[in-house]
Amino acid sequence: QQQVKQSPQSLIVQKGGISIINCAYENTAFDYFPWYQQFPGKGPALLIAIRPDVSEKKEGRFTISFNKSAKQFSLHIMDSQPGDSATYFCAASKGGSYIPTFGRGTSLIVHP
Amino acid sequence: GAGVSQSPSNKVTEKGKDVELRCDPISGHTALYWYRQSLGQGLEFLIYFQGNSAPDKSGLPSDRFSAERTGGSVSTLTIQRTQQEDSAVYLCASSLGSAGTEAFFGQGTRLTVV
Numbered sequence: 001q002q003q004v005k006q007s008p009q010s011l012i013v014q015k016g017g018i019s020i021i022n023c024a025y026e027n028t029a030f031d032y033f034p035w036y037q038q039f040p041g042k043g044p045a046l047l048i049a050i051r052p053d054v055s056e057k058k059e060g061r062f063t064i065s066f067n068k069s070a071k072q073f074s075l076h077i078m079d080s081q082p083g084d085s086a087t088y089f090c091a092a093s094k095g096g097s098y099i100p101t102f103g104r105g106t107s108l109i110v111h112p
Numbered sequence: 113g114a115g116v117s118q119s120p121s122n123k124v125t126e127k128g129k130d131v132e133l134r135c136d137p138i139s140g141h142t143a144l145y146w147y148r149q150s151l152g153q154g155l156e157f158l159i160y161f162q163g164n165s166a167p168d169k170s171g172l173p174s175d176r177f178s179a180e181r182t183g184g185s186v187s188t189l190t191i192q193r194t195q196q197e198d199s200a201v202y203l204c205a206s207s208l209g210s211a212g213t214e215a216f217f218g219q220g221t222r223l224t225v226v
Contacts, residue, residue, distance in 0.1 A: 006154075034214070043116070043203055043217030044155070089155065098143060098207070099168065100215060104154035 003027055004092050006103025014111050019077040021106045023090035026071065030092040034100065035064065035075050038087045047088070048075070080110045114138070116218035118204050124224045125194055133189040133221045137206030144187050145215060146179060149201040158202075161187065162209055194225045 005024045013019050023033075031052055036044035050057045050064040050073065057064045063076040077084055087107050091100040117136040125131050137144050146158040157171035161181045172178070176194075181187040191198055201222050205215040 036217075041219065043205070043219050045217065046214045049214075098162070098209065098213075099145065099157055099160050101157065102147075102155040 003101045004090060004103045006090050006106060008106060009104070010107045010109075012109045012111065013080050015080065015082060017080050017110075019075075019080045019084070019108055019110070021075045021088055021090070021108070022072065023074065023092075023103050024070075024072045025092050027092070027094065028071070029094040030101075032093045033064070033066065033073050034091050034093075035062075036089045036091065036102075038089065038105075044089055077108075080108075082110045082112050084108060085110050116204055116206050116216050118202075118218035118221050120221060121219065122222045122224075124226060127196060127225055128193055130190065130192045131194055131223065133191075133202050133204075133223070135187045135189070135204030135206075135218060137185065137187070137204070138216055139185075141206035141208055141216075142184070143207045143209035143215075144181055145205045145207075146187070146189050147203045147205065149203055149220070150199075155203065158189070191223075194223075196225050199223055199225045 007022050034049035035047045037047045038044040048059050048062050050066050052068050061078045066073045087105045089105045090103040093100045119134045142163045144161040147155040149155050159179045160168040176192045179189045201220040203220045205217045207213045207215045
């Protein structure tokens with residue numbers, strides 16, 4: 001049973017465009033929602049994270065939008081750049097467990 | 113080093129052989145995780161160590177898989193009698209262990225079973 005569902009599986013955008021990746025979760029006990037960025041041959045690295053007490057968090061060109069009632073959260077990459085081309089994973093974890101459950105990943109390609 | 117270190121970076125083994133994968137976490141990190149990454153399957157949780165507590169082994173796919181963490185630091189993931197379906201990238205991560213703190217990943221070990 002997949003606890004965190006991520007879409008789309010792949011995404012192609014033009015430089016300067018907006019990239020949007022969506023995730024949905026089932027377990028209402030989840031209380032920490034990080035996004036990880038992974039380049040080929042590297043391990044995932046934390047990009048941005050949010051807790052359910054806020055509906056949005058922005059760091060530079062990256063924004064997480066969180067909808068607690070719908071059990072959904074999304075990553076928005078504004079002004080997408082070729083250097084943003086990578087695989088993005090959403091994740092969720094719950095207090096007391098600390099074990100992140102990951103989505104299946106989205107391969108983003110930003111064309112110059 | 114400052115980051116999580118995994119060795120070897122690549123491992124090719126024959127079907128039926130045993131393999132050991134090593135992880136050196138960041139110094140001071142009490143939590144250590146092993147994940148498996150297969151093409152198109154995301155990151156599959158395998159096992160979690162937190163301090164001196166009993167490890168959470170709920171993600172291990174079969175009894176051929178085992179892991180230990182010595183002295184609360186270095187961890188070894190062992191796969192016995194490897195099968196072709198074990199081929200994947202095995203990722204290790206460590207964190208400070210409190211809820212919501214960042215998990216730092218190593219670069220992974222790419223295991224190929226031929």
